[in-house]
Amino acid sequence: MIRAACFALVLAASGASPAGALSPDELLDDPALEERAREISSQLRCMVCRNEAIDESNADLARDMRLLVRERLVAGDSDEEVIDFVVERYGEYALLRPTTEGANIILWVAGPAMLLVALGIGGGFVWSRRRSPARTEEALSAEEQTRLDALLNE
């Protein structure tokens, strides 16, 4: 459904038929270079779509970004340099894999930290259940007690 939205957005923006996802004319002749381009592309998002990597996007802008990535690769940039270049031009928003800079560290640490907390609580609970001193039998509720009394008095 994301793509549905993307189509709608693209059409609204361009008013024309979409340019199509990665097409044959964009591919690099050098297979090794092309493979690197694909690897980089999977980490870059189409700026006008939602959560869609540029390879998969039909948007014109995504095509521009694909061409840019290949241009930089042909010019001899390393993978990081290409990504840095894209971030400089389009902003952090273009990265599908968020950096670990600044507050983003919270995002990356949240899961493992929560796991530790949960393991602590869960482990503590399991340990405490190991040999409970007194088996706390559940007492009758007031209602049940009255019913029991009534039955006994019958």
Added chain:
Amino acid sequence: MRMIAEFGHFALILAACVALVQMIVPLIGAQRRWAGWMAVAEPAATAQFILVAASFAALTWAFVTSDFSLRLVTLNSHSAKPMLYKITGVWGNHEGSLLLWVLILALFGASAAWFGGNLKPTLRARVLAVQASVGVAFYAFILLTSNPFLRLESPPLDGQDLNPLLQDPGLAFHPPFLYLGYVGLSMAFSFAVAALIEGRVDAAWGRWVRPWTLAAWLFLTIGIALGSWWAYYELGWGGFWFWDPVENASFMPWLLAAALLHCAIVVEKREALKNWTILLAILAFGFSLIGTFIVRSGVLTSVHAFANDPERGVYILAITGLFVGGALTLYAARASAMEAKGVFGVVSRESALVANNILLAVSCFVVFVGTIWPLVAELAFDRKLSVGPPFFDAAFTPFMVALMILLPVGGMLPWKRARLGRAMQPLWGVLALALAAGGLTWAIQTGQSLLAPLGMTLALWVIGGAAVDLWSRSGKGAPQERLRRLRALPGGDWGKSIAHAGLGITALGVAGLTQWEVEDIRVAQPGERYTVEAFGPWQYDVRLNAVNEVEGPNYISTMASIDVFRGDRQIAHLEPEKRVYPVAGMPTTEAAIDNGILRDVYIVIGDPQANGGWAVRTYIKPLANWIWAGCIVMAIGGMVSLSDRRYRVAAGARKAAPAPEGVPAE
């Protein structure tokens, strides 16, 4: 006949009134022990359901007869649309989908009334009252902000058509299943809140909550699988999961429902983990509400084709806050009253299920943080950033790996106190087999990442573990005797093994598809035949015969005729299309797929090229269908488990003595 829409509107208002009564009267009755007041709940639940059903039928009628005097029909339908999509178009929009939401809510409420005869009267009254309170909030929401029955002053001659992407069988039935799941979790919520009011949770409560949760979970499984399958064949890229906020919105309740399912077993069998189970029931439905909020409000600007309206978003957020906040407040006040009973060793089924819950709950938390992080970063740190698949793959997958490593062992452990060595004994063979298969995979697929062999090992470990688990339940003795006993095993045992095997099958599919996919993008001239280079059995020849313009009922199509060969033998004829729906003004890609057990051949036709050729994308997708097959198997496992007569035997236990032939629990 022209008044049917007004009739539907009126029925909806009446349903809201009935729900209001159902919310208040039985609650007071249960508090004061007034049997007459409590008894209001059941007929009210039935009446409420009939009224909403009538209202929904009225809206469906308007769509079927293309009554363009209704605003909703004009915006989302067209007279030339096929009948199936006229009907499914009822819920292919904001207002209609919410009406479906309350219809399912009322259905669950009514079934609790119909099948809840053996519940304690106060608990039943309270459950139905809580269920009705959720209904009241959503009726008010629909009637005040999203009324589907609004008329247009001057009806147009024809409608604006349904979003063409929604005109598809896969997507048409995606929302109803998803909603059956989301809304089904409301039952767990109602039971949890009722138990908190009641101040008592016991084994019977666990036995009651489990089938409802199971039903919700299995519908959610089917709904998510349908959405994923649709994305696979419709979006022209063949991805199956995108970690989009809208997908995550359905995945989070699924994870928590799976956790709830497992810990309710502990309540039922061992009367432990009660507090946690109650909390999980509240959170699971809370995430359903959050999911509804994310989808309906578009706050994370995952502009989900329909609905994008801040006013509505605020209302749903208020509903979410009210119910989750209220339930959690009640929880804080009352939960300590519910002490757990069971004593168990560090190595035991109980501990294994605690580990299961930790992994599922924390993985849900990871998905949640990743989903809302762009919003948080923008509001709190003024950074516009994205959180996409690379993050989720890295942060979420390890939890699933850990879960799958533990699963077969945990499933074999007995309750209370276990010996790891003994539980592992029947599993060593499976482990060896899984490792060997992983090693073999690694040897064959030279030079690729270790993820595929790892996936194979894990998947086989889980599937094999499930089989061993089931077999070991047949006891000892001659194989024929064991087979006979196997057939007589309760549905719960079968369901468990089937569902776990389903998880393994899905994992196998994910590993195969993500690691071994082959792609070929090229310009082909009509008549040209070429080879898609791939590993051994997955190498195919493709011939583009011709590309033609074809006219459909409400679209125009560019259709390619393509033959697929293996060697000299033709194995498939495929017709990938590009469609344009003139009324909606939208193009769609219709990939053509030759489905196979071991692979899909997936072909997409692209744009015409200057030299007279066409862009053709060919993908070989190994084990793709295993992903959804696994989901179906999981859902079947859920159904088999639901059929377990122990639910019914136990349910009848309050009225009559247990049936003499009753299967002993465990």
